[in-house]
Amino acid sequence: xxxxxxxIDHKRGVIKKATAESLSVGKNIAGQIPLVAVxxxxxxxxxxxxxxxxxxxxxxxxxxxxxxxxxxxxxxxPLIAIIKQEKPDIILFPxxxxxxxxxxxxxxxxxxxxxxxxxxxxxxxxxxxxxxxxYAGKVVVSxxxxxxxxxxxxxxxxxxxxxxxxxxxxxxxAFQLNATDILTTIREISGDDKKRPDLMxxxxxxxxxxxxxxxxxxxxxxxxADVLGAAVGASRSVVDAEWQPQCIQxxxxxxxxxxxxxxxxxxxxxxxxLAGIYSSKTIVAINSDPDAPIFKIADYGIIGDVKEVxxxxxxxxxxxxxxx
Amino acid sequence: MxxxxxxxxVPDSETIIKIAPDGKTIDETNIRLAINxxxxxxxxxxxxxxxxxxxEVTVISVGDENVAGVIKKCLPVGADKAIHLIAPNSxxxxxxxxxxxxxxxxxxxxxxxxxxxxxxxxxxxxxxxELLGSLLNIPVVSAASQFSVEGDRAVVSRDVDGTKEIVxxxxxxxxxxxxxxxxxxxPSLKEIMLAKKKQIDxxxxxxxxxxxxxxxxxxxxxxxxxxxxxxGAGAAPELVRLLTEEAKVL
Numbered sequence: 001x002x003x004x005x006x007x008i009d010h011k012r013g014v015i016k017k018a019t020a021e022s023l024s025v026g027k028n029i030a031g032q033i034p035l036v037a038v039x040x041x042x043x044x045x046x047x048x049x050x051x052x053x054x055x056x057x058x059x060x061x062x063x064x065x066x067x068x069x070x071x072x073x074x075x076x077x078p079l080i081a082i083i084k085q086e087k088p089d090i091i092l093f094p095x096x097x098x099x100x101x102x103x104x105x106x107x108x109x110x111x112x113x114x115x116x117x118x119x120x121x122x123x124x125x126x127x128x129x130x131x132x133x134x135y136a137g138k139v140v141v142s143x144x145x146x147x148x149x150x151x152x153x154x155x156x157x158x159x160x161x162x163x164x165x166x167x168x169x170x171x172x173x174a175f176q177l178n179a180t181d182i183l184t185t186i187r188e189i190s191g192d193d194k195k196r197p198d199l200m201x202x203x204x205x206x207x208x209x210x211x212x213x214x215x216x217x218x219x220x221x222x223x224x225a226d227v228l229g230a231a232v233g234a235s236r237s238v239v240d241a242e243w244q245p246q247c248i249q250x251x252x253x254x255x256x257x258x259x260x261x262x263x264x265x266x267x268x269x270x271x272x273x274l275a276g277i278y279s280s281k282t283i284v285a286i287n288s289d290p291d292a293p294i295f296k297i298a299d300y301g302i303i304g305d306v307k308e309v310x311x312x313x314x315x316x317x318x319x320x321x322x323x324x
Numbered sequence: 325m326x327x328x329x330x331x332x333x334v335p336d337s338e339t340i341i342k343i344a345p346d347g348k349t350i351d352e353t354n355i356r357l358a359i360n361x362x363x364x365x366x367x368x369x370x371x372x373x374x375x376x377x378x379x380e381v382t383v384i385s386v387g388d389e390n391v392a393g394v395i396k397k398c399l400p401v402g403a404d405k406a407i408h409l410i411a412p413n414s415x416x417x418x419x420x421x422x423x424x425x426x427x428x429x430x431x432x433x434x435x436x437x438x439x440x441x442x443x444x445x446x447x448x449x450x451x452x453x454e455l456l457g458s459l460l461n462i463p464v465v466s467a468a469s470q471f472s473v474e475g476d477r478a479v480v481s482r483d484v485d486g487t488k489e490i491v492x493x494x495x496x497x498x499x500x501x502x503x504x505x506x507x508x509x510x511p512s513l514k515e516i517m518l519a520k521k522k523q524i525d526x527x528x529x530x531x532x533x534x535x536x537x538x539x540x541x542x543x544x545x546x547x548x549x550x551x552x553x554x555x556g557a558g559a560a561p562e563l564v565r566l567l568t569e570e571a572k573v574l
Contacts, residue, residue, distance in 0.1 A: 016485070073464060097484045101464050104454030113420045113535035116449055129539065134416075134447055138341040139350065141416075142539040183463040187479070188490040198486035204573070228574075239504075246469060246504040247483035252337050252445055253361050253503050261573040272337050278544060282571040284563065285550070297547045300566055304556040312557035316564045320574075 001126030004030040005088040005149075006037050007079070008051075009071050009099050011192075013043015015050055017201045018094035018156035023054035025159050026092050029123045034058060037168075038082055041070025048170045055164035060086075062173040066182050071098050074182045076105040078175040083110065088149050089126055095153035096200070101184075107151055114151035115143050119158045119279065128152060136252035136275035156200045157258045158279065199248060202231035204261045205280075207250055209235035209273075211266020211287055212306050215243035220310045221265055227317050233257065235267045251276035266306040269294030286310065325379035327370045328430055328438045330453065331363035331398060333391035334415075334446040343541045349416065350541070357394050361503065362441025368506035369471055369499075370439045371402030377473065379436070380404045384429060386422050386531075388412045392524065399519035400511030406522075409529040416447055416538065421531040423455035429527075430460065435496055437478065442467045442500040450500075457498035465491050466500040 006026040009019045027035050034057040039047055044061040051059050062078045063070070079102065083091065093103045095117045107114045119140070120131040130152055131142045145151075199205060206225045208218055218232070225232045234244035236251050250257055252272035258279040265286050267273060274297055277283060285298035286309045295301045302309050335341070335350075336358040342351040359367075370381050383398040383406040385391065395406050409425055411417065430438065438457070443450030450466075457464030470481035479492045480499060511519070553562050567574045 076458075097467060100450065101454050101466055104451050104464070105458040107420065107451075108423070108455045108458035111420070113418045114451065115536065116451060133544070134541075135335070135339075135341045135350070136337070136445060136448070137544060139343060139541045140544055141541050144537050144539060145535060146537065147535045184465055184491050184493040186489055186491055189487055191486065191488045194486060200485060246502065249503070261567065261571070271340075278547070282567070282573045283547075283550075284567070290552070295550050295552065298550040299548070299571065300563055301550055301552040302554055302556075302559045302563060303552060304559065308557045309560060312560035313563065316560045317574075320564055320568070 001033055001089045003034050003036060003086060003088040005083070005086060005091045006035065007091065007093045007099065008037050008039035008047070009094045009096050010039065010043065010047065013047050015047060016094065016096065017161070018096050018154070020054060020161045021156065021159045022092045022094045022154045023051070023056065024162040025121060025154055027055040027162065027164060029090060029121070029128070036060060036086060036088065038079065040075050040078065041067055044070070045170060048168050052166050052168040053163050055166045056168045057166060058169045058171060060171050060173050062175060064175070064177040066177055066179050069186050071102060073101040073105050073184055075102055076109065077181055078173060078177060079106055080109055081175055082173055083149065090128065091149050091151045093151070093153040095155050103151065103153060112147050112149065112151050113145065114153065115145060116153040117155045118152055119155050121152070133256070136272060137256060137278045138275055155258070196225060197229070197231050199231045199233055199250070199255055199257055202259050204228045204230035204263070205233050205250075205257055205259045206230050206263045206265065207233035207235065207267060208238060208244070208265045208306070209267030210237050211268070212238070213266070217307060218244065220307065224263070224310055224314050227314055235273055236270070264294050264298065265310060267294055268292040269297070325373065325377050325436045326434045327374055327379055327381045328433075328435050329363070329367045329370045329381060329383045329398070329403065330426055330438065330440040330456065331367065331383055331385045331395065332360045332441075332444045332446070333357050333385065333387050333394040334360045334444055337361065337445055343543070347540045348538045357391060359394060359397060360441050360444045360446075362443060362501050364508040365503060365505040366439035366441050366501040367398055367401065367403065368508045369501055370437075372506055373437070373473065374402070382407060382433070384426060385409065386411050386414055386425050386529070388414060392526065396519075396524065399522045400515040401509055404522060406524045408524055408526045410526055411529050411531055414531060417531045418534055418536050419449045419451040420455055421534070423452050423459055425529050425531060426452070426456050427459040437496060438498040440498065440500045442502050453498055453500040460498070463493035463497040464500070465493060465497065467502040468499050468505050469502045471499055471505060
């Protein structure tokens, strides 16, 4: 093995937590061999200080006036050119929605079968054994690739971020990207200024189900989320009833999450929902039905009405904050 | 407009998954099969587009012979015809091989837009659509929650890691459906009867040599049994104490 590349997902030069996790995995795999970060778009050059924290040996940067969304499908040509030049053994991507089209386009063009959304990786002399959940996490499959480079993506919020220092050498990649290479155009971006963390990266998630009672009652879950710096999620039935938008649904037809703390409020725990939260470190359930299936997997359960328990919890947390 | 919808027949989401004796596949005896839910949204989006601008909706699916009956269910809800590429034991065949089979077939037809589900609930790679688009050399927009055609461009709204984007691209293109892109319809009795006349073309195909090797399937480790710490608002202080001192997550 001679080289590991990590593709950097970022927003205006600020690398995402999932990227830091991928870099940490990349460094573990690389060991003494070079770890190379590939970063596109505005802010890529300034990020070198941040990348050096994760043991990156070289940063290859590329920017171009046409490349307004630097982690999208539009970046496929320069990324392929870099891979062909660098000939890495392994290419890691964070498994974020933003880079998925690019990962697939690179794979299709190079004729490589990627292994995506991995939750554990073992490295034996450069041969990776990757574990990924299937059937909403009801089972986990382990896979190896017989292709070089091996393309792997890393599920967010699973692997630890490990800081190491390194001297990162920065290199600009020369490539002619034309307006005709731009396949998709962003017309509008909104919700960028949200004060709550994204569900996929949140350390704490407060999720609500039917037991919350009505759409208006989600306000109290949001208050709890604000106290804890948490994200807010919802069960399928709540989304189907249009109390909450689809983008925060958790479970088999929503997002699979793995926070350190998951607080399920008024969620009974259908098999599809449980599968989506199974890898969470600690699960708390608040539900008025003592027979709700959620209590079977919750580390801590409180039998009671969400409308009464959650406000009491907010009070208690505020008290604890003041005294500390 | 020539509209293609890629669908996969998968074990229903209620299924209790059992690992087969070979340790590498799941036991498919007595499981209930269904159209992958995201593909249902894709199909409905395609049918609604046809109803607006005219054209033809073709459903295409790779799967073994057993799934033919489920593919048929796409016909009463608005598909005009279906193509079943028969590949035995193809449930966990790697996405690139499936995308190549689909690309080879779709290339031989005129097409303006292709819809796929954003992922499947069995292998959950969420890659076939994106790979297929790249193989066909057309733009791909994944996880659409709203979709429209404006002139010769497709316009898609989607949620990307917590931010909302509106993206457009030229036609022909491929769009993958997020839940909620379009609400699947129930077929009327009349449509069910009419669908019996619609055709399903079946054709055997052989996926390419695999690049990935499945070492095995495992169940995830069991979570320790939960405990009830109390009832009502009075249990809140104890919960905060446990989360701080025992679980150490606060």
